[in-house]
Amino acid sequence: MWRSLRFLIILGLAVAATVWLADHPGRVHLEWMGYQMDPPLGLAVLAVFVIGAVMALLYRLWVEMKHAPVALARNRKERKRQKGYDALNRGMVAVAAGDPEEAAQQARRAEELLEEPPLTLLLSAQAAQMNGDDRAAARFFQTMTETQDLEFLGLRGLFNQAINRGDRDEALKLAGRARQLHPGAEWVVNAMFDLQVALGYWDGATDTLKESARLKLVDKTQAKRRQAVILTQQAERAEAGGDMIGALKALKQACDLETDLCPAAIRHARLLVKDGKTRKAVGLIERIWSKMPHPELVELYVVAKSPPDALAKMKSLQGLALHNPTHMESAIAVAEAALEAQLWGEARRYLDPVAAEDPPARVCRLMAELEESQHGDMPKVRAWLSLAATSERDPAWVCQTCGNVQSAWTATCGKCGGFDSLRWQAPPRAKAALTHHEAPLEALPAPEA
Structure with a gap:
């Protein structure tokens, strides 16, 4: 729009000038080297414009010829750079396709063509990793940390290498450096928390958890749960140090x-x-x-x-059981105390309901003890013990991530290191146990009333 408007303005001025010259005729007298000329004013003005246009054209041609070598060099450099970017793109595709040889070849080609080494560092590092050359990859990542724009990316590469070789202390240091560059990066905050927990740095984990909650990387419910687990571990440390309060x-x-x-x-x-x-x-x-x-x-x-004796102990546990009378643990607790007090009828009263259908191993063992103590019925004892071997296992602390079974609770799984992943439950039954589960049931008597 502005270009059209400018053209119309210039055209209008030219027309106005032409009309004005036509309305005011005259002549121009020129004397130069013995020659005399008396052209009309309009022709003289036209000649001036033509000569000016020719001079401008000649000047433009001279400028283009003067700068031609520079322009040619620039074009060659641009073509070379474009080829470098093409090699970089092909290298990235090779990395995604899992072709280490092609990735390494394109990385070398990009490095030769591009005069900006930082652009090729990541590709070179990834190609080295794919070829199993961790030392070369580490050198590339380290070089990246010396470039401001690539420092964060280089730190992440070094961090991943430290994690892969199990160097948690070094990984935590690298995550701390990355956090200084980008405090709100989700992977940095999560990595720091996981490492602090794994290393038992509970005070640091508390600070990182607060930062996660502030950045809304964890919801309030999850943050409270994690803080409670951390406090439990801090209490254990305080107790070990004699700080009971x-x-x-x-x-x-x-x-x-x-x-x-x-x-x-x-x-x-x-x-x-x-x-x-x-x-x-x-x-x-x-x-x-x-x-x-x-x-x-x-x-x-x-x-x-x-309690002073076994009978008082059973009565105390009966009082405890009243706080959750329908739970199996209540029945087991009172039944064990009744067996200790040799109150066979009382023990059976609590065991029969939980032994009636698919009893867990603990109940089967208690029933075997009851049959042996009360009646000395060894066939029934063997039947219950046989069933115990194939029934639901005794509860333990089971990792929800890897399935590891622990007898004692810890904040992190002893196998996979998962934080707050242990839950009190019966471990999974073995396949063999499930296959033969029905056989012992036929030998069992119905629970007595």
Whole structure:
């Protein structure tokens, strides 16, 4: 639009000038080297314009010829650069296709053609990794860290190498450097938290968790759960250092943050018993039992109650069972105490309901003990023990990530290192056990009324 408007303005001025010259005729007198000329004014003006145009054209031609070598060199350089970018693109495609030889070849070609080495560093590093040359890849990544625009990318490459070789301390240092460059990068924050947890740096993990929550990388519920787990571990460290007050404080905070964190509740109850605060321990255990019964709580409850004999112990556990009367753990706890007190009928009253259909191994073993103690019926004892071998296994701490089974809870899985991945449950049955599950059932008697 502006170009058209400018053309119209120039055309209008030219027409106006032509009309004005036509309305005001005249002549121009020229004398030069003995020659005289008297052309009309309009012709003289036209001649001036023509001569000016020719001079401008000649000047433009001279400028183009003067700069021709530079322009040719620039064009050659641009073509070379374009070939370098093409090689870079083909190298990236080769990396994606899993072709290490082609990737390495294109990386070398791009490095020769491009006068910007940083552009080829990543491709060269990836090609070296694909060829299994970790040392060469590390050199390329290290060079990238010396270039401002590629430092973050180089640090991530070095970080991944440190993780692959199991050097967690070095990986944590590299993640810290990356965090200084990009504090809000999700992979950096998550990596730092995972490494701090794996290395037992609980104070640092707390700070990183707060940063994750601030950046909304974890929701509030997840952040509370993670903080409760960390507090449980910090309490264990405080107890080991003789700081009983600090340990109790940390465990109380953990239980307040996450009421369903069974390990924190168990440890809290144990420390209360250890500290002589048995009434508080009893109240806490009864509250925990109503939501998440656990065998360790039975032992702590007995210690806190200090019953004088086996009968008193059974009555105490009957009181505990009332807080969750339908749960299997309640029946097992009272039945074990009844067997200890040699109250066979009472033990059977609690065991029969849970032994009636697909009983777990613990119940089968208790039934075998009951049959042997009450009646001395060895065929029934063997039948129950046979069933125990193929029934649901005793509960343990099972990793939800890798399936690892642990007898004691830890914040991280002892096998895969997963954080807060352990849950109290029956481990999966073996395939062989499932195959022969039905055979022992035929030999079992129906539970007595």
